[in-house]
Every structure is written in C-alpha cells, then in structure tokens.
Amino acid sequence: MRLLEERIVRDGKVRDGNVLKVDCFLNHQMDIQFFGEMAKEFYSLFQDDNISKILTIEASGIGIACITAQVFNCPVIFAKKSKTKNIAGDVYTAKVESFTHGGTYDIIVSKEFLKPSDRVLIIDDFLANGSALSGLSSLVKDAGATLVGAGIAIEKAFQHGGDVLREQGLRIESLARIKSMENGKIEFC
Amino acid sequence: MRLLEERIVRDGKVRDGNVLKVDCFLNHQMDIQFFGEMAKEFYSLFQDDNISKILTIEASGIGIACITAQVFNCPVIFAKKSKTKNIAGDVYTAKVESFTHGGTYDIIVSKEFLKPSDRVLIIDDFLANGSALSGLSSLVKDAGATLVGAGIAIEKAFQHGGDVLREQGLRIESLARIKSMENGKIEFC
Numbered sequence: 001m002r003l004l005e006e007r008i009v010r011d012g013k014v015r016d017g018n019v020l021k022v023d024c025f026l027n028h029q030m031d032i033q034f035f036g037e038m039a040k041e042f043y044s045l046f047q048d049d050n051i052s053k054i055l056t057i058e059a060s061g062i063g064i065a066c067i068t069a070q071v072f073n074c075p076v077i078f079a080k081k082s083k084t085k086n087i088a089g090d091v092y093t094a095k096v097e098s099f100t101h102g103g104t105y106d107i108i109v110s111k112e113f114l115k116p117s118d119r120v121l122i123i124d125d126f127l128a129n130g131s132a133l134s135g136l137s138s139l140v141k142d143a144g145a146t147l148v149g150a151g152i153a154i155e156k157a158f159q160h161g162g163d164v165l166r167e168q169g170l171r172i173e174s175l176a177r178i179k180s181m182e183n184g185k186i187e188f189c
Numbered sequence: 190m191r192l193l194e195e196r197i198v199r200d201g202k203v204r205d206g207n208v209l210k211v212d213c214f215l216n217h218q219m220d221i222q223f224f225g226e227m228a229k230e231f232y233s234l235f236q237d238d239n240i241s242k243i244l245t246i247e248a249s250g251i252g253i254a255c256i257t258a259q260v261f262n263c264p265v266i267f268a269k270k271s272k273t274k275n276i277a278g279d280v281y282t283a284k285v286e287s288f289t290h291g292g293t294y295d296i297i298v299s300k301e302f303l304k305p306s307d308r309v310l311i312i313d314d315f316l317a318n319g320s321a322l323s324g325l326s327s328l329v330k331d332a333g334a335t336l337v338g339a340g341i342a343i344e345k346a347f348q349h350g351g352d353v354l355r356e357q358g359l360r361i362e363s364l365a366r367i368k369s370m371e372n373g374k375i376e377f378c
Contacts (some may be wrong), residue, residue, distance in 0.1 A: 023299065024301070024302070025264075028266065028267065028269065029264050029265070029266045029302040030255065030258075030264060030265045030266070030267070031264055032255055032258040032259050032262075032263070032264060032265060033259075036259070058247065058248035059248040059251060059267065062247075062248060062251040062252055062255075063251055063252075063255045063265065063267075066221055066224070066251070066252045066255045066256055067256075067259070069219075069221040070221050070225070070259075073221075073222065074221070075214075075218050075219060075220055076218070076219045076252065077217065077218045077219070078217065078219070078248065078252075080217065080248070082290075101271075109217075110212065110217060113217065113218045
C-alpha cells in the first residue's frame with residue numbers, strides 16, 4: 001500500500017535493535033482517518049471471505065482492528081495478555097514471545113467468543129518474528145474456527161516470521177513489507 | 190443512554206467484588222456497530238468543544254476511543270501502562286491504582302503528542318474509583334493542554350470516583366451510571 005509506505009518513510013524512525021518507531025500515527029498516537037484507508041485496503045483483500053470475527057491482540061492492534069471491523073460489519077475480539085478478574089475460567093490460551101518487551105507471556109481469549117462456525121480474520125499492527133500471529137492462529141485452531149488469514153499493517157520481512165507462517169499455509173496480507181532498515185534507511189520488498 | 194442501559198441489563202453479569210462483566214460487547218469482544226451508537230452520543234455531548242485529540246488508556250478504552258475519534262475526526266492517543274523500548278525518554282507520567290487487577294502502575298504518554306494547544310477529550314470504558322481518569326487528567330494538565338471533559342461508557346456511581354472528580358471541576362459524561370448492583374440486580378441512577 002503506497003500510502004502506508006510513504007507514511008513510514010515520512011514519519012517512521014529507525015532505532016537500535018531493528019526497532020521501527022511509528023508511534024506518531026500507528027501505535028501510540030493513532031491517525032484514525034489513515035486507519036480508515038488501511039481498513040478499506042484490508043476489505044478489498046478479504047471482502048469475499050465471509051469474515052464473521054476479527055481477532056487482534058492488546059494493545060496496539062485494537063485500534064486498527066476496530067476501524068477495520070466497521071468496514072466488515074463484524075465484532076472484534078482482542079486477546080488479553082494476562083489473566084484478569086474479569087475473565088472467567090474457560091479460555092483458550094497460547095504463549096507469545098515479545099519482540100518489543102523481551103520475555104514470554106500468555107495470551108487468552110474466552111471460549112464463548114470463538115466458535116467453530118466463526119470465520120476469523122486476524123488484524124495486527126506489526127509482524128516481525130511471527131510469535132504473536134502464531135499464538136493468535138493457535139487460539140483460532142483450538143476453537144475449531146476457520147482462520148481466513150491475517151491482515152498486517154507493517155511486516156518486517158527481514159525477520160522472516162511471515163515467511164515461516166506462509167509456508168505453513170497461512171494467508172498473510174501485509175500492507176507494507178520492509179526488506180531492510182540498515183543504517184536507518186527503510187527499503188520495501 | 191437507554192440503549193446502553195438495556196444492553197447492560199441484557200448481557201452484563203455481576204460478579205463477586207462489585208465486578209460487572211460486560212466482556213461480550215464492551216471490553217473483550219467489542220460490538221463495533223454498538224460502539225458507533227455510543228460515539229454518536231459522545232459527539233452530541235461534546236460537538237461544540239473543538240476537540241483536537243482523544244486520550245484513552247490501554248487496553249479496553251482503545252476501541253471506543255477510536256470509533257469515537259472517527260466521528261470527531263481527530264487522532265487518538267492511548268496512555269501506555271509500562272515503559273517499552275518503543276517510547277523514547279520524554280514522557281508525561283502518572284500513577285494509577287487498578288480496580289480490576291489490584292496494585293499500582295504507571296501510565297505514560299509521549300510529550301510530543303500532547304501540546305498546550307490541544308483540546309483533549311478523555312474516553313474510557315469504565316469509571317469506578319476514578320484512579321485511571323485522575324491519572325489521565327494529570328497527564329493533560331502536565332502538558333498544559335485543555336481538558337475539555339471525559340466521556341465514559343459505564344460509571345459505577347456507587348464507587349464515587351466520578352463524584353470526587355466532578356467536585357474538582359471535571360466535566361464527566363457517563364452514558365450509563367450504575368447506582369447499585371446488589372444481589373446481582375443492576376439499578377441505574
């Protein structure tokens with residue numbers, strides 16, 4: 001998506017450790033009008049797939065997922081990163097390694113919200129090592145639901161998480177795929 | 190807002206410790222079409238206030254904030270609950286007590302996203318003891334921005350956080366105000 005690539009080049013900042021900082025429009029401050037453009041793009045890619053639910057993960061996936069869900073006219077579920085008082089016992093769970101924070105955490109989704117009849121589209125802001133996406137996929141499979149695919153805003157293709165998951169048969173549509181960020185220069189696939 | 194009260198009565202579940210579980214439409218699974226109705230209500234309340242930014246807190250405030258921001262045509266900032274690699278040094282910070290999880294945590298917002306010229310509307314899903322709202326308010330004040338008010342989906346009025354903050358001069362508009370939840374029966378103000 002040309003518009004997103006241009007925005008990344010204009011506003012993104014490359015930090016040490018292969019961190020791409022896009023928090024002025026994507027994952028701290030959120031440009032909702034721009035999210036609408038991304039949502040339309042996701043719709044054009046998945047409109048024939050009878051999506052019944054969008055699944056994302058807290059926190060930075062939620063905004064894009066919600067604006068995208070408006071276009072698909074379906075609910076969003078966000079996987080939570082830790083067990084809270086508000087979630088009763090019956091949950092699907094998976095382990096995720098965090099690229100940004102380091103370490104491993106559990107993600108959970110209440111069983112009542114993912115059913116075998118669901119056709120699920122996963123939406124997230126970033127795909128790097130693929131750990132979050134892999135965890136979300138396994139929640140969908142555990143529920144016996146159909147995983148239609150994943151719509152990602154920015155894929156760091158040089159970290160190869162997307163390649164591995166595509167080889168396993170997952171359909172992944174990334175709106176911007178970064179080939180390299182060496183010396184602060186961002187190149188797209 | 191009659192529609193929200195009806196939805197709470199229909200789908201909400203009262204749990205031990207004054208927990209109201211509304212995770213089938215508000216804060217785990219999110220009914221985006223319904224969020225659109227709440228957003229229109231917030232717009233009718235704050236449309237004359239020249240809102241330039243909506244501020245919320247991760248994770249469950251983000252969805253409502255984003256759908257509301259579409260109507261106001263402004264960006265959303267979400268306060269983060271812990272310091273991550275992706276946020277550089279310059280942040281506003283405040284302490285918040287968690288009703289749901291127990292304990293205290295820091296919330297942060299990058300200084301670059303809150304400016305003295307901003308007119309800020311805070312949006313959140315719940316108001317109970319008022320700690321999150323108080324923390325968000327102090328971030329806005331620290332930035333020298335104008336805090337126009339707060340739009341809340343569900344206020345647990347019997348916990349009095351809203352009363353205290355209203356007495357301090359904060360304009361709070363809650364779409365549903367719960368007077369009591371004794372014996373599992375939800376009564377509104």
